[in-house]
Amino acid sequence: MSLERPDTPDDATIERTPDELAELLGDLVVGRDDHRNAPGFVIRPDTVQQTLSRLKEEAGYDHLSLVTAQEYENRYESIYHLKKFDDPTQEVSVVVPADTDDPVSESGEPVFRTADWHEREAYDLIGIEYDDHPDLRRILLPETWQGHPLSIGYDKDRPQIATLPEHANPLEDHHRDAESDTMFLNIGPHHPATHGVLHLKTILDGEQVIDVEPDIGYLHRCEEQMAQNGTYRHQIMPYPDRWDYISAGLLNEWAYARAAEDLAEIEVPEYAQVIRTMGAEMCRIAAHMLALATFALDVNGDFTATFMYAINDRERVQNLLEDLTGQRLMFNYFRLGGVVWDLPEPREEFFSKTRDFLDQLPGSVEEYHNLVTSNEIFQMRTIDTGILPPDVAKNYGATGPVARGSGVDYDLRRDDPYGYYDELDWDVVTEDGCDNYSRLLVRMREVEESAKIIGQCVDLLEDWPEDERNIQSNVPRTLRPDDDAEIYRAVEAAKGELGIYIRADGTDKPARFKIRSPCFSNLQTLPEMANGEYIPDVIAALGSLDIVLGEVDR
Amino acid sequence: MSSDQPFITDESRVVTETRDSRMTGQGDRFNSRLREAFGSSPFILTKFDKFLNWCRGSSMFMLQFGIACCSIEMMHTYAVKHDLDRFGSGVPRASPRQADVMIVPGTIVSKFAPRMKRVYDQMPEPKFVVGMGSCTISGGPFQEGYNVIKGAEEVIPIDIHVPGCPPRPEALVYGVVKLQERVANGEAAPVTVKPYELEEFSDLEKDELVEKLTDQIDEDELVMRYNFADSP
Structure with missing residues (x-):
């Protein structure tokens, strides 16, 4: 069946028990700190690289999903959440405590390239310093910021100064000779092709890019702090809508719902799961439509028509979502334990509207293929540009359509099933081209798969017996998960693996709420794809990554 | 009229x-x-002024300026179905030098406020601003954030506020049409000194924070100083 993995298991995919892992790590382990989702091994701060590389090389944990940093009363802590690309249900956490007075810990960057940005963020927001890190400076806040805002005892009323610096060309001197010279080019933070407020520090040699550095943080609106200030039951759910705001609201809400439900051990009725699955896939279609629209515009300004067509299709999905949830963009539709209300009455009308949409979708998709993907100019611009080889993608923790466009067969809907996905018939889409074109093709084919899923959900919902339409389970008015319960759970959002780490402290608010944003990891791959290419190809590569800055910066 | x-x-x-x-x-x-x-x-x-204001209000070039969630609804406002162009204000310009109106569609954070001020300064006079969404009014749902500016009005003058999180495209159309009416009547928000201005580092009052940063920032570098304790 389509949902089964084609690969045959080898050494790397064999599941090891926690005890076998402890044996493998030997004296590196100084204690245990198990999480709800995975065994946790406490190690000394100077053995991070050794531990990570042993887990990567010998046990096959090749996906560093997230680095969480946090401060306790008596220590700092970095957690490396490891998974396997071949089987993401096999997880392990590496817990690295660091001293309160001198929080230094070894960097994991030489083992997993993706740790670079994650550790910079940990340094920026929490204040842990990473030894052996290639470039440890602030990433989200201005470089002149004082204090680390998510550490204990940070005074948020203190004055701050942000600068508007003139950017210097770091390569100016050692690249200059009689024939060549380099030019420094700022792209953004206000630029139509950066999809929001991203700043690319680009250095050109002629028209070729020799170095590009994404400068992020222009939309860092403290999402983690906001979630830590809210109560589990109702106050956190509106915020996920605003991480990936390209209509992917329900997918994001699901990430929080999944983590919090597993933490508080809440069951979700099957009927609600079907509604969630249907709503989430509608969001995926809307998100991919915008990705297509803006990517076409990035590649060639003459694709304005494509933009209008795709927006038109988005309006259709948004109408359905508005009928379902009551809002166009910020749905706030999921509740812990289910959804907030049932399908709109009259149900038949909603079903027939949804079916109408699904019926016209193949025609639209074909139109896009005629307009865009089979267009010669478009193909010349996108095929064999922005190459991202699969091993590089894995090393950077790229997920979602970016990884699947590089042939990495990884989709949490199938590999770590949640909701109703494992009961339905659909396929995971991959392409082997590793280029800008493949990433677009993956998105367009995923739209068709999503339509298949929605169609099956509508059939199920239509025949659901009236007295079994249970949209929410019984959830206590106030949720207080056990003190020191920790969990990391991820779902497949529109851009990839969207994970949430929650640590409870026995109160009705999370003590630490960490978001693993797929765009944050995906954007990190941009220099790999862009260096050596021409400047328009950088824009195309950026467009094909389909980042959304609300989620990159959080 | x-x-x-x-x-x-x-x-x-x-x-x-x-x-x-x-x-x-x-x-x-x-x-x-x-x-x-x-x-x-x-x-x-x-009257010449009246005629010119009528012209201004009837043809406005918008700055193509996406910040956050609201910019998605702003794109829908420009595109098919809502089509802001029907009202004579649907030409998004990528460069601030060619724009009359800036729609501020999203949350302003500490790192971005100096850039937004710079973009605003680059627009030729007369210029108008529509604040889109709750974040530009007060910081909206992120008001408590350590990094969030409590409203775009702290930095630049705003002519019309469109509330909502995000406002529907219809609401934005209404806001823009209201702005056109105001422009045609010759009204605009007064340009006053704002709580957060771009200034040279050497012009800041020498306090503890400035002393601490003297090694990191050049004297003539432009900076914006945030007094979070006093913000609304």
Whole structure:
């Protein structure tokens, strides 16, 4: 069946028990700190690289999903959440405590390239310093910021100064000779092709890019702090809508719902799961439509028509979502334990509207293929540009359509099933081209798969017996998960693996709420794809990554 | 423009031959109802300022400026279905040098406020600003954030606030049309000194924070100083 993995298991995919892992790590382990989702091994701060590389090389944990940093009363802590690309249900956490007075810990960057940005963020927001890190400076806040805002005892009323610096060309001197010279080019933070407020520090040699550095943080609106200030039951759910705001609201809400439900051990009725699955896939279609629209515009300004067509299709999905949830963009539709209300009455009308949409979708998709993907100019611009080889993608923790466009067969809907996905018939889409074109093709084919899923959900919902339409389970008015319960759970959002780490402290608010944003990891791959290419190809590569800055910066 | 009509002609005095000859000479497609209302005279009598304001309000170039969630609804406002162009303000310009109106669609954070101020300064006068969404009013759902500016009005003058999180495209259209009305009436938000201005580092008052940063920031570098304790 389509949902089964084609690969045959080898050494790397064999599941090891926690005890076998402890044996493998030997004296590196100084204690245990198990999480709800995975065994946790406490190690000394100077053995991070050794531990990570042993887990990567010998046990096959090749996906560093997230680095969480946090401060306790008596220590700092970095957690490396490891998974396997071949089987993401096999997880392990590496817990690295660091001293309160001198929080230094070894960097994991030489083992997993993706740790670079994650550790910079940990340094920026929490204040842990990473030894052996290639470039440890602030990433989200201005470089002149004082204090680390998510550490204990940070005074948020203190004055701050942000600068508007003139950017210097770091390569100016050692690249200059009689024939060549380099030019420094700022792209953004206000630029139509950066999809929001991203700043690319680009250095050109002629028209070729020799170095590009994404400068992020222009939309860092403290999402983690906001979630830590809210109560589990109702106050956190509106915020996920605003991480990936390209209509992917329900997918994001699901990430929080999944983590919090597993933490508080809440069951979700099957009927609600079907509604969630249907709503989430509608969001995926809307998100991919915008990705297509803006990517076409990035590649060639003459694709304005494509933009209008795709927006038109988005309006259709948004109408359905508005009928379902009551809002166009910020749905706030999921509740812990289910959804907030049932399908709109009259149900038949909603079903027939949804079916109408699904019926016209193949025609639209074909139109896009005629307009865009089979267009010669478009193909010349996108095929064999922005190459991202699969091993590089894995090393950077790229997920979602970016990884699947590089042939990495990884989709949490199938590999770590949640909701109703494992009961339905659909396929995971991959392409082997590793280029800008493949990433677009993956998105367009995923739209068709999503339509298949929605169609099956509508059939199920239509025949659901009236007295079994249970949209929410019984959830206590106030949720207080056990003190020191920790969990990391991820779902497949529109851009990839969207994970949430929650640590409870026995109160009705999370003590630490960490978001693993797929765009944050995906954007990190941009220099790999862009260096050596021409400047328009950088824009195309950026467009094909389909980042959304609300989620990159959080 | 409803209360005070600038273009009134007395039909009885119109020399119809002239009018007819003009009309026949031009061909039918040049005959608008406005043309008929003007009668024979190709001239109108009005105040120059009033005329210019009417022109300004009737054709506004928007700055293509996406910040956060609201920019998605802003794109929908420009695109099919809502089509802001119907109201004479649907030409998004990528460069601030060519724009009249800036829609601020999203949360302003500490790192971005100096850049937004710079973009605003680059727009030629007269310029107008529509604040879209709750974040530009007060910081919206992120008001408590350590990094969030409590409203765009802390940095630049705003003419029209459109509330919502995010506002529907219809609401934005309404806001823009209201702005056009104000512009046609010659109204604009006063340009005053804002709590957060771009200034040279050496002009800041020498306090503990400035002393601490003297090694990191050049004297003539532009900075923005945030007093989070005093913000609303």
